[in-house]
Every structure is written in structure tokens, then in C-alpha cells.
Amino acid sequence: MSATRFTRALLRLPxxxxxxxxxxxxxxxxxxxxxxxxxAGYLATLQxxxxxxxxxxxxxxxxxxxxxxxxxxxxxxxxxxxRPGAASRAGEPDAIAAALAVDYxxxxxxxxxxxxxxxxxxETDSGVIIGVSHRTNAAGAEQLGRWLAGIGIxxxxxxxxxxxxxxxxxxxxxxxxxxxxxxxxxxxxxxxLQAYERVTLAxxxxxxxxxxxxxxxxxxxxxxxxxxxxxxxxxxxxxPLPMSEFRKMDGGLSCLSIRY
Ligand code: CIR
Numbered sequence: 191m192s193a194t195r196f197t198r199a200l201l202r203l204p205x206x207x208x209x210x211x212x213x214x215x216x217x218x219x220x221x222x223x224x225x226x227x228x229x230a231g232y233l234a235t236l237q238x239x240x241x242x243x244x245x246x247x248x249x250x251x252x253x254x255x256x257x258x259x260x261x262x263x264x265x266x267x268x269x270x271x272x273r274p275g276a277a278s279r280a281g282e283p284d285a286i287a288a289a290l291a292v293d294y295x296x297x298x299x300x301x302x303x304x305x306x307x308x309x310x311x312x313e314t315d316s317g318v319i320i321g322v323s324h325r326t327n328a329a330g331a332e333q334l335g336r337w338l339a340g341i342g343i344x345x346x347x348x349x350x351x352x353x354x355x356x357x358x359x360x361x362x363x364x365x366x367x368x369x370x371x372x373x374x375x376x377x378x379x380x381x382x383l384q385a386y387e388r389v390t391l392a393x394x395x396x397x398x399x400x401x402x403x404x405x406x407x408x409x410x411x412x413x414x415x416x417x418x419x420x421x422x423x424x425x426x427x428x429x430p431l432p433m434s435e436f437r438k439m440d441g442g443l444s445c446l447s448i449r450y
Contacts, residue, residue: 192266193313194367194403196449199241200289204229204256205248212254212276214357215330220435227433228293229256232409232446233351235429239404241449248290251271252282257445260325260358261286262306263334264450265342267341270298275305275325293450298337304330306422309358309445310350314365317344319382321359323351346382353377355396357440364401366408366426372417374399389424394418400442401428402449409443 204226207211236243249255254276261283263270271287272281291297300306310321311334318338335345348359348375356362356376357406362374363383374396391399391414398414408421412430421428433443 193315195364195405196241199236199243199447199449200237200246200258200286201233201243201399201447202256202258202285203248203254205250205303206437207250207253208256208439210253211257211439212278215438215440216402217434217438225228225435229434229446232443233433234367235409235431236404236447241404241408243252246285249282249285253335254279254439254441257309257439257441258286259445260309260361262448263306263308263311263313264290264294264448265313265338265341266342266450267343268296268298268337269294269450270300270337272306272308273300273302273304273330275302275307275323275327275330279280290448300330300333303327304333306330306334307358308448309360312360312363312365312371314371314386315367315369315384319359319393320345320347321350321356322347322356323356325358338355348380360444361440361442362399363394364399365403365424366401366421366424367403370424372399372401389420397437397442400444402444402447404449411437411443414424 271283307325310326312319364372373388395414398417402409411433
């Protein structure tokens with residue numbers, strides 16, 4: 191399995207009421223025009239990396255709907271549709287399930303009482319790390335672990351519920367490929383991460399820990415030069431992208447696409 195090589199990506203446009211989504215950020219409200227421009231830049235970057243992209247229309251019933259990553263776990267061996275942990279996001283997966291059914295012969299589902307947000311799922315080349323969070327509950331993590339085992343993918347869990355800085359596991363860790371993780375500073379020394387080489391970010395650059403390795407490049411939020419330098423020193427090709435509007439809604443780079 192390769193957790194860093196992709197040929198396709200699914201996205202959904204942000205809606206006019208994007209600013210009405212769930213957030214804890216105090217950076218002010220995003221503007222629709224800047225949000226659309228940043229989304230368009232992100233899409234163009236995925237296309238420039240050779241990915242075949244599909245973009246679903248916005249659905250204003252779901253202000254957070256552009257954060258499509260939370261609605262599914264798409265692997266090389268199968269896909270499972272999640273039950274997002276925030277009540278306002280409960281209906282988001284329907285359109286995603288229909289779209290992914292075009293590319294996957296079978297679509298599995300997380301069932302109640304389980305909840306899973308895709309942002310809590312970090313796929314690496316040796317398995318999947320599942321974050322139990324305020325969005326992904328123990329029942330959801332267990333269902334997901336069983337489903338992954340059934341398609342031959344090992345998983346481990348880490349409990350992030352006491353990590354005040356993390357909405358999702360991938361708010362603080364990302365798989366860079368090559369057995370290496372980008373890790374936000376100050377997280378517990380979880381045994382599940384000890385097999386990986388870890389690149390720890392500077393405290394003022396924590397937000398950039400949510401980055402995305404796609405084929406030969408790493409998408410990284412713009413404005414974090416120390417992390418970019420570290421990536422270059424390790425031989426990666428970082429591609430900085432403006433993310434300010436998504437950050438205002440607690441979102442990061444990974445949330446904006448389902449890559450498979
Ligand atoms: C939420 O709170 O659900 C959205 N405003 C942000 C979701 C970000 N998703 C992600 O990190 N995977």
C-alpha cells in the first residue's frame with residue numbers, strides 16, 4: 191500500500207454561508223471571495239500534480255461541507271463513509287458516498303452509535319493511526335479498525351481528547367512518506383508514533399503540521415518558513431498554499447480533499 195501516491199481527488203466547493211460552520215478560532219470570519227480564491231488555488235495545485243479531480247457543488251445545508259476529508263476514508267483497497275461527530279455535519283456524507291460509488295465497487299459505512307471524522311485518520315505506509323477525539327468516538331474507532339482489518343490494513347488508536355490544541359488527529363500529525371511524520375510540538379509521546387521518524391514543528395508553526403504529501407510534493411500552508419526549510423533539507427518539494435480563510439473555520443489543507 192502507498193499512503194502518498196494518488197491519482198484522484200474529490201472536493202466540494204465552499205458555499206456562501208461557509209462562515210456559519212463550526213469553529214473555535216478567534217481569527218475573525220472568512221470572506222466568501224477569499225475562500226473561493228483559496229479553494230481554486232488548492233484545486234489548481236492538485237491538478238498540476240496530475241490528479242484527476244472532481245468538484246461537487248456547494249450545499250448550503252452544510253456550511254462545513256467543503257471539508258470533505260471528514261466524510262470518508264478512501265484507501266487503495268476500499269472506502270468507508272463516516273458518521274461525522276458534529277451534529278450539523280451529519281448529512282454531509284450522502285453526496286460524497288454517491289460520488290465515491292463511481293470509483294469504488296463497494297462502499298461501506300460507519301454505523302450508529304459510532305462516529306468518525308476523516309480528519310482523525312492518518313494513513314501511513316504501515317497502517318492507519320486512528321485518533322479518538324471529541325468527533326471520533328470509541329465505537330467509531332472500533333468499527334473502523336475492524337473494517338480496515340478486513341481489507342488487510344493494520345490500525346492503532348491514540349486518544350487525543352485531552353489535547354486541547356487538536357480538533358482532529360491530523361490537525362497535529364501528517365504522514366510525509368518514507369516512514370516519517372510531521373508532528374506539532376507538545377503532543378504526548380504516543381507509543382503508536384514511536385516507530386516513525388518525527389519532524390517536530392516549531393511552536394509558532396504548529397498549524398503547518400497539517401500538510402499533505404501527494405506523489406512527489408508536499409502541500410503546506412503558506413507562511414511557515416522553518417517547516418518549509420526542514421522539508422527541503424529532507425529532500426521534499428514543498429508547495430505552500432494560502433489557507434487563512436479555512437484556518438478561520440478550524441480547517442487545514444488535508445480537509446479540503448479526499449485523495450485516492
Ligand atoms: C469542523 O469543525 O468540523 C470544521 N469547521 C472544520 C473541519 C476541519 N476538518 C479537518 O481538519 N479534517
